Amino acid sequence: MSKLVWGFFLLAISFGSHASAQTTVGEPVVPETSSALDRWSFGLEGGWDENTPVITMPDYASDMKYLKSSGYSFGLSAKYRILNWLYGRAEVLWLQKNYNMNRTALGNSGSLLNASYVNNYLSVPVTAMVSFGYNFRVFAYAGGYVGYWMSGSRSGNTFSMNYLLYGDLSSTEYDEPWEFDENRDNRFDAGLVYGLGVSLLVAKHFDISVEGRYYYGLTDVQKDYMSFRTPHYNTTLSIQAGVAYKF
């Protein structure tokens, strides 16, 4: 993982250096303007994501497997051109960080014990972006995000009292909204975000973009409410497309 991060940053820095070199020979990639508004662009973006829960269960609960699951994201973005190669970018996103749980304690019937968790976050990534090119541009960015766990739900199959009363190993289906526990659930979310993408100027004021990004959660999904707790982090890979209006 750290190699991936390092590689990504080296790539980002090299982009920045390249763009910077271009500006030094007097050929700005984007013409400088006198209006502050000309430096802004605003856009809509949305896409698909895949969240991986990072939970290492101890040996005796090792049959409890936490698995990645897909979701969606949608939101608004604002971008400010600091230099011809450097931008500041802020977004407000609805972002899903879903995952699944599957138990195999019952062998072949392990699929009877499972859960699908859907988690909706309001996420605000703020990144520094380097970009080069003209109508077709390649960009990379890095920064951080803060978020808020807005809502969730879970569905699946679990044991009921039928197990005790009737020796019935078949499980009971459920589908319910997630009830937040203020002692357990950490609704504040923060971490790092990195991304890489391309954009194309399709009209005088409009460009479209496609990008991939990686959210690396640094806040535990649960609060530190007990001494020997198994940490739970989210890592989310997202692919999204967007359209932006440039002033």
Next chain:
Amino acid sequence: MKNIRLIVSILLAGSLLMVSCRKEGEELLNPNKRFASTYAEQFEAVWHGIDNSYVFWSRDNTDWDAIYEEYKPRFAELDNMSKVPDSVFTDLWVKVVGGLLDHHFVLTVENYKSPSRTSAEIASDIPKVFRIGGSAREVRQRPDYRATDRTRQDSILEHHSRLNTIYINKDNSEMRAALLNKSNGKKIAYFRLSGFNVSNLFNGKTPNRGASSAFIESEDVFIRPMVSFYGKNWMAATYGANISSTNANGWINDDDVEGIIYDVRGNGGGNADELTPLVGALTQSPTHYGYSRTKEGLGRLDYSAWTPFIMHTPANHLNTAKPIVVLADANSYSCAEITTQLIHSLPNGVFIGKRTGGATCPLLPGGFNILLSGVFGTSATTVFDNAKNKNVRNPNWLGYYCYTSNFDLVITDYTSLEGKGVTPDYDVDYKGENGKDEQLDAAIEYLETGRVSQ
């Protein structure tokens, strides 16, 4: 430009440093497989087992982390002592687990440095074994608590002025069935169950009499109360018992019977799978008792979803709409409390007596690895003793066994009765003075008048 590059560099460096900020989980061991050879390890095993698997952390106010901080060193001190007095050992454990909410909870722990061990125990490396239970103490400390006096209750019932017929089972402990006269010439069917262990009647207690064997009612007195109350047909359908009784449908469906008293006072519970045949048979349709959940993860607050707990109505149910009074008290536990709450929730049910014990959430020994909750523990291992040329008990093994619930069970409005018990519709004390069973009399009065005056 320099400032911007500086900022970018700081951001990048900061980001890279933060990547390593995720915490690693602690190594946790299965409490069924931990090896405790010291008192400190015994404490660790029990503490962690409860920490990860106890189902009541969402409603138990015990500061479990503070318990760890305070008592881990105290148990480590025991390892430095040549003898560990029983009172010191048990006092420490009472302070650790005595305040837990779970009213099923019993901790069995071994002390191999007990000075009270006999020479034979020392020679065989057998430790002293202690049972630590907090809930029984809480129940006994209730201001209106009275111990069950079953002998006196039996005597009162057998000499009650309303008694018409009574059947007592052979070993004088499991059940009673009686017909009581109403003032209008009709009858009340009375049934007392002292434990949900009816299957014992068919297995073990009476050799060579399996459920499929033919029972002769006149000889098999031990099942006569059940046959009389539930009926021959019910017995046949429920237990496959072929009984020569003429009482096909039992007193419950006898036209002369206008009310039912189901007495679970002093009933400590038993097998949960006996609830449906014995209690579900009294209902007319499936009864929504409440919801249950178990653990789903090792965090204290990692719970499964709530799932409905429906008491099924067995195919051979007795479909009675007659008023049913359940008698219960502080010595009614577990299945007896589920029975009490169930009858209490029926449209034709009422609960008379005292608040029940409060061990309302069931358990299943052996279910730990599936449910990640409930009973856990380890017993002693053996080692080969060269001098004795045989396997002997591991002399340094400190066994522990924690008896605790698998399920968190609540009633339909999600109220938990754990530690509280079921509250009666009519709170009536049992004094047992002057040959009176005040609770039984209140039940009779209710079935005659629809109210309780005392």
